[in-house]
Amino acid sequence: MTMxxxxxxxxxxxxxxGVLRITLNRPDARxxxxxxxxxxxxxxxxxxAQNPDIRAVVIRGAEGNFCAGGDIKDLSRKGNVAGxxxxxxxxxxxxxxxHLITLVNSAxxxxxxxxxxxxLGGGFGLxxxxxxxxxxxxxxxxxxxxxxxxxxxQIAPFVVARVGLxxxxxxxxxxxxxxxxxxxxxxxxxxxxxxxxxxxxxxxHQLQQIMRCAPAANRVTKDLILSVGRVxxxxxxxxxxxxxxxAVRGEEGREGLRAFIEKxxxxxxx
Numbered sequence: 635m636t637m638x639x640x641x642x643x644x645x646x647x648x649x650x651x652g653v654l655r656i657t658l659n660r661p662d663a664r665x666x667x668x669x670x671x672x673x674x675x676x677x678x679x680x681x682x683a684q685n686p687d688i689r690a691v692v693i694r695g696a697e698g699n700f701c702a703g704g705d706i707k708d709l710s711r712k713g714n715v716a717g718x719x720x721x722x723x724x725x726x727x728x729x730x731x732x733h734l735i736t737l738v739n740s741a742x743x744x745x746x747x748x749x750x751x752x753x754l755g756g757g758f759g760l761x762x763x764x765x766x767x768x769x770x771x772x773x774x775x776x777x778x779x780x781x782x783x784x785x786x787x788q789i790a791p792f793v794v795a796r797v798g799l800x801x802x803x804x805x806x807x808x809x810x811x812x813x814x815x816x817x818x819x820x821x822x823x824x825x826x827x828x829x830x831x832x833x834x835x836x837x838x839h840q841l842q843q844i845m846r847c848a849p850a851a852n853r854v855t856k857d858l859i860l861s862v863g864r865v866x867x868x869x870x871x872x873x874x875x876x877x878x879x880x881a882v883r884g885e886e887g888r889e890g891l892r893a894f895i896e897k898x899x900x901x902x903x904x
Contacts, residue, residue, distance in 0.1 A: 654692070851886055
């Protein structure tokens with residue numbers, strides 16, 4: 635079933651065979667985020683949340699860059715205007731990005747990022763909340779915010795969750811730049827590639843793996859993973875046991891077990 639997608643100016647959307655592909659499309663600004671882009675991405679992920687037929691979301695940037703973070707020119711215009719209302723606007727803009735990155739982080743689908751060129755600031759934050767991150771070896775990662783006199787306010791907690799407190803302190807407080815190889819060593823990304831063709835090939839293989847997994851089981855499992863550290867341990871295991879029992883009795887569980895016994899692929903496998 636084709637999902638009704640929002641009309642967008644700063645991102646391109648393409649849906650096919652259970653996969654939604656999102657392209658950040660402001661290439662002249664290295665796909666830096668404006669308020670409009672943030673709102674369009676939020677609307678897209680809100681639509682995705684209502685559609686279980688979408689099993690994976692792939693995010694990449696147009697013309698060789700993933701995302702250079704927030705649009706500095708736009709931010710500077712806001713910051714140069716004194717007054718409480720403008721300060722409230724700056725708060726609202728920054729906090730809205732936090733809502734977006736939380737939405738992407740908790741999406742029930744598997745989120746894949748294809749990381750080329752600039753992967754900075756908010757773009758780095760998006761990479762840190764993806765389930766599978768594939769980077770060009772020459773991509774440039776970093777959080778340059780403190781060199782601009784501002785904190786990486788909304789992304790810092792997600793960076794800590796991705797790479798751990800020790801590495802996050804170094805990366806954030808020195809605003810260091812690093813390439814895809816170091817991103818792999820740090821655990822920011824899962825794969826590095828040396829060409830666009832290789833990146834597409836790795837992404838396609840990951841999508842094939844995802845399509846072997848039952849959609850509802852993946853959704854429940856992702857929620858379980860994200861609950862670690864947020865839900866008390868014994869309560870988490872109680873919840874997981876209830877989810878397990880429901881799954882075994884449910885349509886997917888019955889089909890998966892039958893398929894295993896009958897030595898055939900389950901119906902959801904593509």
